[in-house]
Amino acid sequence: MSSPASPAPALVVLAAGMGSRYGGLKQIDPVGPSGEAILDYSVFDALRAGFSRVVFVIRRDIEDAFRASVGARFERHVDVDYAFQQLDDLPAGFAVPEGRTKPWGTAHAILAARHAVRSPFAVINADDFYGAEGYRLLAAHLTCSPAADHAMVGFVLRNTLSEFGSVARGLCTVSPEGLLESVTETTGIEPDGTRAKAVNGDQVQPLTGDEIVSMNMWGFQPHIFDDLLSHFRAFLRARAADPKAECYLPAAVTAAIDAGRAHVRVLRSPDAWFGVTYREDRPRVVQSLGELIAAGRYPERLWA
Numbered sequence: 001m002s003s004p005a006s007p008a009p010a011l012v013v014l015a016a017g018m019g020s021r022y023g024g025l026k027q028i029d030p031v032g033p034s035g036e037a038i039l040d041y042s043v044f045d046a047l048r049a050g051f052s053r054v055v056f057v058i059r060r061d062i063e064d065a066f067r068a069s070v071g072a073r074f075e076r077h078v079d080v081d082y083a084f085q086q087l088d089d090l091p092a093g094f095a096v097p098e099g100r101t102k103p104w105g106t107a108h109a110i111l112a113a114r115h116a117v118r119s120p121f122a123v124i125n126a127d128d129f130y131g132a133e134g135y136r137l138l139a140a141h142l143t144c145s146p147a148a149d150h151a152m153v154g155f156v157l158r159n160t161l162s163e164f165g166s167v168a169r170g171l172c173t174v175s176p177e178g179l180l181e182s183v184t185e186t187t188g189i190e191p192d193g194t195r196a197k198a199v200n201g202d203q204v205q206p207l208t209g210d211e212i213v214s215m216n217m218w219g220f221q222p223h224i225f226d227d228l229l230s231h232f233r234a235f236l237r238a239r240a241a242d243p244k245a246e247c248y249l250p251a252a253v254t255a256a257i258d259a260g261r262a263h264v265r266v267l268r269s270p271d272a273w274f275g276v277t278y279r280e281d282r283p284r285v286v287q288s289l290g291e292l293i294a295a296g297r298y299p300e301r302l303w304a
Contacts, residue, residue, distance in 0.1 A: 008052035105246030131271025158209035170214035183250035
């Protein structure tokens with residue numbers, strides 16, 4: 001007997017770093033033929049897959065600019081809401097250490113959405129192109145799977161690399177049953193012929209290129225907020241004094257898995273991920289989108 005369907009899921013977009021990453025919100029690069037940014041394609045794919053609402057996680061200091069130049073573009077097409085990642089949004093008993101200015105990381109960014117999200121939800125980065133299949137997989141999982149199950153869309157490593165420099169990726173360990181066991185953040189990954197390698201100083205880790213990696217595309221049931229809060233408290237107790245330490249989502253999810261509180265189904269996408277990690281990546285992004293449009297995967301004018 002199949003599980004009853006859940007409410008239509010929401011899409012949580014991590015956008016708190018957009019102002020600094022792009023050097024200003026007005027400089028979000030158009031990569032589509034009608035001036036679309038990567039985020040336009042993400043929201044478009046999510047709506048086609050059945051997501052009903054978008055929640056942008058941003059900073060208070062970019063709220064006005066973000067609403068005007070980004071949020072307003074989508075309010076005609078979908079219900080839009082906002083959540084704010086703030087340095088002083090901490091559990092009871094904790095305070096911002098003197099001198100701390102760096103954000104608390106991706107786990108904390110998702111916690112910022114806890115007051116705006118009550119339904120199952122997906123999480124993406126604002127500036128990454130994931131492809132339509134990932135949204136279809138997540139929508140199906142979040143509406144039809146047991147309420148205890150989370151999900152992560154896994155990408156094939158070689159489909160996520162840049163020819164212009166090394167990248168950091170979360171290498172995933174997956175059980176024979178298709179459940180996520182751990183995510184190991186690995187830096188210095190670069191192509192190596194048809195394979196890949198991770199180079200850090202004198203250490204070279206050979207990789208096949210077929211490894212499954214996390215690109216921060218997740219599907220969560222609302223009870224994930226309890227696990228994130230528990231992990232964030234532990235992080236603060238151990239590392240709050242380090243002004244550069246961040247509480248990362250993969251570490252929080254892995255901790256919940258290790259404690260037996262989370263089951264995360266790995267959904268494998270054949271699509272190529274792409275983003276503008278390096279300035280030289282932009283022409284490849286424009287070309288790749290043009291090829292998808294020519295193949296009929298997207299209309300030439302996305303919001304016509």
